[in-house]
Amino acid sequence: xxxxxxxxxxxxxxxxxxxxxxxxxxxxxxxxxxxxxxxxxxxxxxxxxxxxxxxxxxxxxxxxxxxxxxxxxxxxxxxxxxxxxxxxxxxxxxxxxxxxxxxxxxxxxxxxxxxxxxxxxxxxxxxxxxxxxxxxxxxxxxxxxxxxxxxxxxxxxxxxxxxxxxxxxxxxxxxxxxxxxxxxxxxxxxxxxxxxxxxxxxxxxxxxxxxxxxxxxxxxxxxxxxxxxxxxxxxxxxxxxxxxxxxxxxxxxxxxxxxxxxxxxxxxxxxxxxxxxxxxxxxxxxxxxxxxxxxxxxxxxxxxxxxxxxxxxxxxxxxxxxxxxxxxxxxxxxxxxxxxxxxxxxxxxxxxxxxxxxxxxxxxxxxxxxxxxxxxxxxxxxxxxxxxxxxxxxxxxxxxxxxxxxxxxxxxxxxxxxxxxxxxxxxxxxxxxxxxxxxxxxxxxxxxxxxxxxxxxxxxxxxxxxxxxxxxxxxxxxxxxxxxxxxxxxxxxxxxxxxxxxxxxxxxxxxxxxxxxxxxxxxxxxxxxxxxxxxxxxxxxxxxxxxxxxxxxxxxxxxxxxxxxxxxxxxxxxxxxxxxxxxxxxxxxxxxxxxxxxxxxxxxxxxxxxxxxxxxxxxxxxxxxxxxxxxxxxxxxxxxxxxxxxxxxxxxxxxxxxxxx
Numbered sequence: 001x002x003x004x005x006x007x008x009x010x011x012x013x014x015x016x017x018x019x020x021x022x023x024x025x026x027x028x029x030x031x032x033x034x035x036x037x038x039x040x041x042x043x044x045x046x047x048x049x050x051x052x053x054x055x056x057x058x059x060x061x062x063x064x065x066x067x068x069x070x071x072x073x074x075x076x077x078x079x080x081x082x083x084x085x086x087x088x089x090x091x092x093x094x095x096x097x098x099x100x101x102x103x104x105x106x107x108x109x110x111x112x113x114x115x116x117x118x119x120x121x122x123x124x125x126x127x128x129x130x131x132x133x134x135x136x137x138x139x140x141x142x143x144x145x146x147x148x149x150x151x152x153x154x155x156x157x158x159x160x161x162x163x164x165x166x167x168x169x170x171x172x173x174x175x176x177x178x179x180x181x182x183x184x185x186x187x188x189x190x191x192x193x194x195x196x197x198x199x200x201x202x203x204x205x206x207x208x209x210x211x212x213x214x215x216x217x218x219x220x221x222x223x224x225x226x227x228x229x230x231x232x233x234x235x236x237x238x239x240x241x242x243x244x245x246x247x248x249x250x251x252x253x254x255x256x257x258x259x260x261x262x263x264x265x266x267x268x269x270x271x272x273x274x275x276x277x278x279x280x281x282x283x284x285x286x287x288x289x290x291x292x293x294x295x296x297x298x299x300x301x302x303x304x305x306x307x308x309x310x311x312x313x314x315x316x317x318x319x320x321x322x323x324x325x326x327x328x329x330x331x332x333x334x335x336x337x338x339x340x341x342x343x344x345x346x347x348x349x350x351x352x353x354x355x356x357x358x359x360x361x362x363x364x365x366x367x368x369x370x371x372x373x374x375x376x377x378x379x380x381x382x383x384x385x386x387x388x389x390x391x392x393x394x395x396x397x398x399x400x401x402x403x404x405x406x407x408x409x410x411x412x413x414x415x416x417x418x419x420x421x422x423x424x425x426x427x428x429x430x431x432x433x434x435x436x437x438x439x440x441x442x443x444x445x446x447x448x449x450x451x452x453x454x455x456x457x458x459x460x461x462x463x464x465x466x467x468x469x470x471x472x473x474x475x476x477x478x479x480x481x482x483x484x485x486x487x488x489x490x491x492x493x494x495x496x497x498x499x500x501x502x503x504x505x506x507x508x509x510x511x512x513x514x515x516x517x518x519x520x521x522x523x524x525x526x527x528x529x530x531x532x533x534x535x536x537x538x539x540x541x542x543x544x545x546x547x548x549x550x551x552x553x554x555x556x557x558x559x560x561x562x563x564x565x566x567x568x569x570x571x572x573x574x575x576x577x578x579x580x581x582x583x584x585x586x587x588x589x590x591x592x593x594x595x596x597x598x599x600x601x602x603x604x605x606x607x608x609x610x611x612x613x614x615x616x617x618x619x620x621x622x623x624x625x626x627x628x629x630x631x632x633x634x635x636x637x638x639x640x641x642x643x644x645x646x647x648x649x650x651x652x653x654x655x656x657x658x659x660x661x
């Protein structure tokens with residue numbers, strides 16, 4: 001028969017097998033050990049039972065270790081599988097962090113990535129944190145656990161981070177750890193090609209020591225994280241390269257389309273030029289190609305042609321004025337454009353831009369073109385605009401040569417008339433009759449020096465006017481020269497002066513001759529007027545056309561003097577009088593001039609000035625105190641001449657009646 005002790009031993013053995021089979025926690029094995037220890041010491045086989053329980057507990061621990069290793073291997077395998085199945089870096093790293101936290105049974109985990117530009121670690125993914133600041137942590141490479149791992153390239157673990165003195169603490173990082181209650185911490189490096197590219201951390205809110213197996217699993221997961229980071233960076237680099245290649249290809253295609261468009265535009269303009277298209281047709285074609293409004297300007301910035309694209313609604317071209325508020329910007333842009341050899345944007349108003357380019361013919365500037373458009377122009381469009389200036393220049397040069405051919409007879413006759421070696425009378429008369437000029441009638445000669453729009457431009461402009469029929473007009477030696485019948489002289493002067501004020505401003509001066517009885521007088525008259533222009537220049541007169549009679553006295557007296565000597569003469573003769581009038585805003589000088597012009601008659605002077613005769617006498621007395629007595633005829637002539645010269649120099653325009661004898 002079996003004893004009770006034998007039955008109790010069998011029951012304990014069966015219980016140990018059952019506990020091992022069920023994977024019971026170690027607490028129940030401890031309870032079983034307590035039951036065995038409670039058996040009487042005299043009981044046979046007690047020591048064997050104690051050894052059996054201990055061996056069962058050892059088997060249980062080995063089974064638990066095997067299970068942990070199996071779980072670790074499963075996690076590693078799963079991570080490896082995810083490396084090939086996930087392309088989203090954040091999602092993949094998040095899975096690695098979650099797996100590390102679960103395998104080690106830690107409270108929280110995070111992964112930081114190294115930023116080479118700032119040389120710091122920034123948290124990319126985090127799980128289990130209480131404080132939101134954990135996800136925003138930034139760690140310098142020489143602080144905290146990161147500093148140790150960076151220097152050793154090995155895992156580092158601490159059971160009490162906040163009180164560990166083996167590394168340099170970061171005050172901000174410590175504050176975050178206190179806020180989240182972190183105590184134990186382990187960090188492993190993410191290493192690629194010998195460099196640390198990131199850090200994997202797991203942390204607990206109690207003091208804890210990690211086993212070598214835990215660190216091994218964590219290091220394996222960190223390796224997977226490094227592979228994921230590298231793959232992601234390589235993928236980004238490949239994608240960036242592909243995007244760049246796509247962008248380059250698109251740019252190349254766009255450039256090729258632009259080249260084709262430019263070639264088509266050039267072919268279209270060349271075809272129009274070859275067919276002899278008009279300037280307006282050419283302008284319209286270029287404007288349509290560029291999607292804007294094109295304006296062609298002559299040398300004086302006057303519009304000579306324009307065109308606009310069908311769909312263009314800009315108003316810049318319609319609002320253009322030759323001497324408007326934007327003329328200075330246009331002139332400046334044209335100077336820059338001519339220096340650079342490229343078009344220049346002159347200004348922008350309400351989103352509408354104006355780009356300009358000079359039109360060159362030979363060595364001369366024939367005018368300019370202005371393109372009004374909205375939005376930025378592509379380089380190909382800019383080049384097309386610049387090429388159009390050459391085509392338009394050819395058209396303008398052709399027109400100029402045609403006009404010169406038409407006016408060749410006019411130019412030849414005019415140069416013959418002012419030349420000392422004239423043709424025979426009969427030949428001159430015959431040539432003049434074909435041009436509508438009657439040489440048997442008195443003739444008048446007009447000479448003008450001009451800046452701004454040149455004399456050649458002015459000659460072309462006036463030749464195109466119907467009112468200038470039976471008039472010889474040309475540019476000779478840089479001056480505008482006009483010969484017409486004497487009865488038309490006054491109208492010619494007024495018409496030219498009005499045009500010059502609009503287009504040349506003060507940058508012109510001219511002399512209108514007295515009537516010449518025959519063409520034989522014209523060469524001498526021409527030479528006299530040229531000398532008179534020199535006198536006007538020395539007098540500093542601008543913006544006027546002066547009659548020869550009015551200038552005759554000064555031409556004779558001051559032909560060889562410069563402006564400085566003339567100013568000295570005025571200062572020495574009537575300087576105190578002019579200075580007094582300037583300071584007091586008085587009219588003593590004009591009163592004395594009228595007095596001399598009225599044969600030194602006080603009553604006549606008072607009538608011309610519209611003042612009382614006593615006022616005239618008072619002014620004359622004041623003047624005599626300043627200039628001294630002028631009873632001497634020579635002294636009176638000197639003062640009178642100085643006053644006439646002063647009046648001429650200050651007048652904006654001489655009276656028309658003074659031109660005629």
